[in-house]
Amino acid sequence: MQSPKPEFTDLQYRFAGTIRDPEHVATLEDVEERRMKIYRELFYNNVAGFVNSGFPVLKSLCDETYWQQLIRDF
Amino acid sequence: MTNQAFQIEGAGLGFRRCMGDSLAEAGSGRVDFLEVAPENWMRLGGRFAKLFRRYTEQYDFVAHGLSLSIGSPSPLDVEFLKELKVFMAEHNMKGYSEHLSYCSDDGHLYDLMPIPFTEEAVHYVAGRIRQVQDILEQRIAMENISYYAAPGSEMTEMEFFTAVLKEADCDMLLDVNNIYVNSINHGYDAIEFLNQVPGERISYIHVAGHYNEAEDLIVDTHGADVIDPVWDILQHTYARFGTVPTLLERDFNIPPMQELLKEVDMIRGYQQAADAARLSSAKGAQHAVA
Numbered sequence: 001m002q003s004p005k006p007e008f009t010d011l012q013y014r015f016a017g018t019i020r021d022p023e024h025v026a027t028l029e030d031v032e033e034r035r036m037k038i039y040r041e042l043f044y045n046n047v048a049g050f051v052n053s054g055f056p057v058l059k060s061l062c063d064e065t066y067w068q069q070l071i072r073d074f
Numbered sequence: 075m076t077n078q079a080f081q082i083e084g085a086g087l088g089f090r091r092c093m094g095d096s097l098a099e100a101g102s103g104r105v106d107f108l109e110v111a112p113e114n115w116m117r118l119g120g121r122f123a124k125l126f127r128r129y130t131e132q133y134d135f136v137a138h139g140l141s142l143s144i145g146s147p148s149p150l151d152v153e154f155l156k157e158l159k160v161f162m163a164e165h166n167m168k169g170y171s172e173h174l175s176y177c178s179d180d181g182h183l184y185d186l187m188p189i190p191f192t193e194e195a196v197h198y199v200a201g202r203i204r205q206v207q208d209i210l211e212q213r214i215a216m217e218n219i220s221y222y223a224a225p226g227s228e229m230t231e232m233e234f235f236t237a238v239l240k241e242a243d244c245d246m247l248l249d250v251n252n253i254y255v256n257s258i259n260h261g262y263d264a265i266e267f268l269n270q271v272p273g274e275r276i277s278y279i280h281v282a283g284h285y286n287e288a289e290d291l292i293v294d295t296h297g298a299d300v301i302d303p304v305w306d307i308l309q310h311t312y313a314r315f316g317t318v319p320t321l322l323e324r325d326f327n328i329p330p331m332q333e334l335l336k337e338v339d340m341i342r343g344y345q346q347a348a349d350a351a352r353l354s355s356a357k358g359a360q361h362a363v364a
Contacts, residue, residue, distance in 0.1 A: 028223075
């Protein structure tokens with residue numbers, strides 16, 4: 001069932017890819033940029049939420065930009 | 075395959091760890107059933123495990139999964155499903171629901187992405203749902219998610235959803251809040267959408283609050299009170315499909331238990347009103363015959 005990969009899975013990889021790494025993976029042609037922005041923010045804030053609450057002390061010791069970069073890398 | 079899943083009734087509440095004491099203090103009888111994310115409770119020991127056991131002995135529970143990723147390109151996590159089956163049996167859970175969505179590609183992203191509404195995706199997802207039902211040896215329910223984009227669509231959301239339900243022969247967890255959110259975000263009529271739902275497959279309903287991003291773009295956050303248009307859709311659902319068990323979801327900004335229970339009471343109130351209306355129209359019909 002896994003091979004060959006159906007066509008829609010390519011869209012799925014690109015959709016997830018542009019959430020994860022917007023600088024290198026472009027938004028799909030049929031998706032509005034402001035809608036993609038919602039996904040990027042939802043997913044970022046979700047991960048930031050559980051990382052922040054798991055590492056409050058480490059967060060307080062780090063510079064804000066550096067911390068955001070760490071979360072983005074995660 | 076058993077058809078015994080989702081033997082629940084009345085008005086329920088999404089159970090969170092922070093409610094451990096407050097729900098017990100509120101007294102019994104305020105809530106008819108509870109729902110948990112199995113991922114958050116499956117591997118717990120100690121105090122939380124004891125607390126959970128106490129609750130599952132007292133209440134009917136359903137499991138509402140977060141991580142299955144039924145639409146994912148990666149293989150299903152069979153080990154997780156086997157563990158889930160044991161967990162559900164241990165706590166006599168009344169059913170398992172998941173989101174018709176995917177939350178991972180080759181790695182987890184911890185939130186819900188929309189499966190492209192295509193024919194190919196219908197067959198793929200339905201096959202995977204059947205696989206899950208075979209492993210768990212029971213029917214499961216799929217929830218309609220809120221989505222903010224529909225990449226690669228070849229059909230409507232409802233065409234996609236009903237095709238999956240039919241081909242997988244599974245139940246539906248109807249989220250009325252998501253219908254409302256999607257109707258605004260994708261410009262369709264919520265009631266027209268609801269009227270096309272295959273009512274006989276609804277196992278239970280979710281209601282929740284959400285966050286307004288803009289007039290034509292709102293975000294489903296489960297972080298606010300339920301709003302009037304959502305209550306209207308719920309009432310319409312009862313009128314059309316009967317009084318379906320309904321659960322209040324609240325994940326963020328959780329208010330004091332008494333306030334949450336007021337919303338659970340509102341659900342029960344609408345259910346009783348729907349039952350009363352059905353009874354009186356049945357009586358009316360009898361009189362008409364007489």
